[in-house]
Structures are given as structure tokens and as C-alpha cells.
Amino acid sequence: QKMTETRFEGVLAIFLLLSFLTVNVALNIFNKYIFSGPLPIPVFVTMTHQIACFLYAFSCMAFPSFYKRSRINSSAMLCKLLIIPFxxxxxxxxxxxSLMFTTLALNQLIRSLSPVTVAFTAFFIEGTRYSFAEILTLMLLTFGLSLGVATSTDFDTYGVVICLASVLGSTFQLVLTGFFLSGEEIRLQVLDILLYTAIPSSIILAPMSVGMGEMQxxxxxxxxxxxxxxxxxxxxxCAMAVLYNLIQIILIKYTSSVYFSVAGGFKTGVTIGMSYIFFKQAADIFSLVGIAITSIAFAIHSYLSYKKRLPTNKTKPVKEVSTSDEEQDLLLGKPSFIGGQDIPSPDLEEDMLRAKARSKRISRTC
Known part of the structure; x- marks a missing residue:
């Protein structure tokens, strides 16, 4: 019976993993199609996705066994929830x-730069040290990305600059969060994030949409x-964005966060490959080599990041606000997903929080 249960769990994990990758890639392809085709209104569409995800999270409160809302009971939690929309x-x-101007393959390639920007920020702000393997993968990732972008026949300066700005925006969010939390470790569920931040995000996006002339x-x-x-x-x-979040929650809730980490590491390569299949894109040999190097380095770095977080010498948190287990850990050292899109969140925030916790303990001792 135990063997049967183990086999069932394995089949369920594989099914959920494939579903996660399928919906993720499909949503990226769909967004690229409509933003560069029939609906070139990316800000407005992103706003509708957020509203749909809010309604989904709100409706889930009717099922307490599936989702129980985390209450805002600290200034640190409120601070985090205010930072997330920006x-x-x-x-x-x-x-x-950026998807209006650049190809999906180039977009995903540039988004792979996020571990590098986060690593640089963590090094200069908190003095985080990395292993030789981590440094090597980051160097390979940077080399592959530079080669792939520079030799791309679909290079568009405007699209590349906007996409790079989005990567820096992710890092900026992590820096602000780590700076304002003052050593407090905050854990939230995915549905908490959607419930509390989707509407504020939509309020910020609305004037942007109007200013860009998207109503016309x-x-x-x-x-x-x-x-x-x-x-x-x-x-x-909207349906794909909601389905994406639902599968993500089930994947973490009923399997393990390791499957979530593995999926995050491989989805970039799969999305780039599908981009060449679904859209007319020219492929230069050097660009393909750069894409291959980037995808492999990104997957290896994702594995190293997960391995680094294994509970060998886990630091006890100074303060924890939690409602369940690993499913709530998405905003602290694990990839987080909002509105069907991913925001890479490697180790920067966790390192900053732990460093501040250590400094507080030292000051108390002294």
C-alpha cells in the first residue's frame, strides 16, 4: 500500500509539473501573440489579469480547507504588501x-539575467559570498546572454532596454523589501499576495494605460x-492567469517545493524553444549557441540555489508571521508568481534579512 501511495504521488508530481510548464509557456506565447498582434495594449491586459486573480483569490476564501487568509498583523507585513505593487x-x-517590440525568445533570454543582478546587489549591499560553482554559472549565464542578444537578428533596442528595465525592477523590489523589513521574516501565501496587492497594482497600472493611449x-x-x-x-x-496560479499552488501544496524549483529552472529554455516554433524568427548560429549556454547555466544556477537552501544550518528567524508550511515561502528566497507572470526572487532578500537578524543579536549581546 505504501508503494502504491508513493507511485501515485510520483505520477501526481509529474502531472502537476507538466501542467505548470504547459500553462506557463502557453501564457507567455499567448501574451506575445496578442501584444504584437490584435491587442497591443499590454498594460491594460495586465490590469485585467490582476483583477481576475483578485476575484479568484477572494472566491477561494469560501473554502477554508484550501485557503485561509493571513491577517495583516504587523507593520513589516503591511510594508511588504505596499512594496509589491510597485x-x-x-x-x-x-x-x-517589451513584448510589443522584441521577440519572446529575446525577452526570455534577457529575463534570465535576474540571478546576475540579484547576486551583484547582494554582494555590494550585504557582502554575500558565493561558491565557485555559483560564480561560474553566473559568468556562463552572462556570457551566453550577451552572445545571444548581441548576435540576434531580431534585436530591437527599444524592446531590449525596456526588458532590461523590468529585470532591474525585480531587483529593486527585493532591495526595498529587504531594506524596510528591518530583520523581520514575513511569509505569505500566493493567494494572500493576490488578494492584498492585485487591486493596488491595478490602480497603479490604470493611469499608465491611459497615458500610453491604450484606450484609443x-x-x-x-x-x-x-x-x-x-x-x-x-x-x-485572464483564465490562463488564474489557472496558472491555481496549478502553482497545488504543485507546492501537494508535492514539494523542489518540483517548483525544478520547473522554474527549465521553463526558460522551453519557452525560448517554443518561441521559435510558434513565431517567425530568424536564428543565427551564434545566437542559438548563446541561448543554449544561457538556458543550461540558468537551470544549473536554479539547482544550486535550491541546494543552498536545504535545511543544513538553517538560521532561526527573528520573527515569523505564518499560516502554513512551505507554500508560504514564495516571497522569501524562492521564485514568486503574480498574475501568471514570474518574478525571480533568489537569495538576496533572505540574505539581507539574516544579516540584519545577526547584527541585532550581536548588538543585544554587546
């Missing part, structure tokens, strides 16, 4: 805008393809 706009908002573009899209088509495209995107 980070979301800088990261995901700019990322979706939306009107033109309705006239060109019809109101029904526009509604269907937006609804499909």
Missing part, C-alpha cells in the same frame, strides 16, 4: 510592454477585430 509594475508591467488603441482593436473577439482574447488571458 515592484510588480516595474517588473511585469515593463516586461509585457482598444477602441481601434474593437473596430478592427470586433468586440466579441476582444472580449474572448481578454477572457482567455
Amino acid at each position: 515592484g510588480f509594475v516595474l517588473s511585469i508591467g515593463l516586461n509585457n510592454i 488603441t482598444l477602441t481601434e482593436a474593437v473596430e478592427k477585430v470586433g468586440l466579441g473577439t476582444v472580449v474572448i482574447l481578454i477572457s482567455v488571458g
Whole structure:
């Protein structure tokens, strides 16, 4: 019976992992299709995804066995929830805008730079030290990315700059979070994040959408393809964003965070590969070599980051606000996903929190 249960868990894990990768890649491809085609209104569409995810999280409160809302009971938690919407706009908002100008493959390639920017920030701010293997993978990742982007036949300066800004936006969010939390370790569920931050994010995105003239573009899209088509495209995107978050939660809740880490490490390579299949993109040999090096280095770095977090000498948190187990750890040293898009969150925030915790303990001793 135990063997049967183990086999069932293995099959369930594989099924959820494949579902996670499928929906993730499909959502990226779908966004690229509509943003560079029938609906070039990325900010407005991103806003609708956030609203849909809020409604989904709100409805989940009717099922306490599946989701129990974490209460805001500390200034640190409130601070984190106020920072997330700004980070979301800088990261995901700019990322979706870049899809109007650059290919999906180039977009995903540039997004792979996030471990490098986070590592540099952690080194200069907190003096974080990395192993030789980690440094080597980051160097390979940077080399592969530079080669892939520089030799790409689809290079677009405007799109590349916006995409780079989105990567820096992710890092900026982590820096602000680690700076303002003052040594407190905050753990939230995915649904908590959607419930508390989706509407504030939409409020920030709304004037951006108007300022970019997306209302006029939306009107033109309705006239060109019809109101029904526009509604269907937006609804499909919202449904995919909600489904993505649902599968992500189930994957972590009923299997293990290791599967989540593995999926995050491989999805970049899969998305880049699918980009060449679904869209007409020229492929230079040097660009392909750069993509291959980047994808391999990114996957290895993801594995090393997960291995580094194994509970060998785990530091006891100074203060913890929690409601369940590993599913709540998404905003602290693990990749987090908001509105169907991923925000890479490696070790920077965790290192900053632990360093501040150590300094507080030392000051008390003295």
C-alpha cells in the first residue's frame, strides 16, 4: 500500500509539473501573440489579469480547507504588501510592454539575467559570498546572454532596454523589501499576495494605460477585430492567469517545493524553444549557441540555489508571521508568481534579512 501511495504521488508530481510548464509557456506565447498582434495594449491586459486573480483569490476564501487568509498583523507585513505593487509594475508591467517590440525568445533570454543582478546587489549591499560553482554559472549565464542578444537578428533596442528595465525592477523590489523589513521574516501565501496587492497594482497600472493611449488603441482593436473577439482574447488571458496560479499552488501544496524549483529552472529554455516554433524568427548560429549556454547555466544556477537552501544550518528567524508550511515561502528566497507572470526572487532578500537578524543579536549581546 505504501508503494502504491508513493507511485501515485510520483505520477501526481509529474502531472502537476507538466501542467505548470504547459500553462506557463502557453501564457507567455499567448501574451506575445496578442501584444504584437490584435491587442497591443499590454498594460491594460495586465490590469485585467490582476483583477481576475483578485476575484479568484477572494472566491477561494469560501473554502477554508484550501485557503485561509493571513491577517495583516504587523507593520513589516503591511510594508511588504505596499512594496509589491510597485515592484510588480516595474517588473511585469515593463516586461509585457517589451513584448510589443522584441521577440519572446529575446525577452526570455534577457529575463534570465535576474540571478546576475540579484547576486551583484547582494554582494555590494550585504557582502554575500558565493561558491565557485555559483560564480561560474553566473559568468556562463552572462556570457551566453550577451552572445545571444548581441548576435540576434531580431534585436530591437527599444524592446531590449525596456526588458532590461523590468529585470532591474525585480531587483529593486527585493532591495526595498529587504531594506524596510528591518530583520523581520514575513511569509505569505500566493493567494494572500493576490488578494492584498492585485487591486493596488491595478490602480497603479490604470493611469499608465491611459497615458500610453491604450484606450484609443482598444477602441481601434474593437473596430478592427470586433468586440466579441476582444472580449474572448481578454477572457482567455485572464483564465490562463488564474489557472496558472491555481496549478502553482497545488504543485507546492501537494508535492514539494523542489518540483517548483525544478520547473522554474527549465521553463526558460522551453519557452525560448517554443518561441521559435510558434513565431517567425530568424536564428543565427551564434545566437542559438548563446541561448543554449544561457538556458543550461540558468537551470544549473536554479539547482544550486535550491541546494543552498536545504535545511543544513538553517538560521532561526527573528520573527515569523505564518499560516502554513512551505507554500508560504514564495516571497522569501524562492521564485514568486503574480498574475501568471514570474518574478525571480533568489537569495538576496533572505540574505539581507539574516544579516540584519545577526547584527541585532550581536548588538543585544554587546
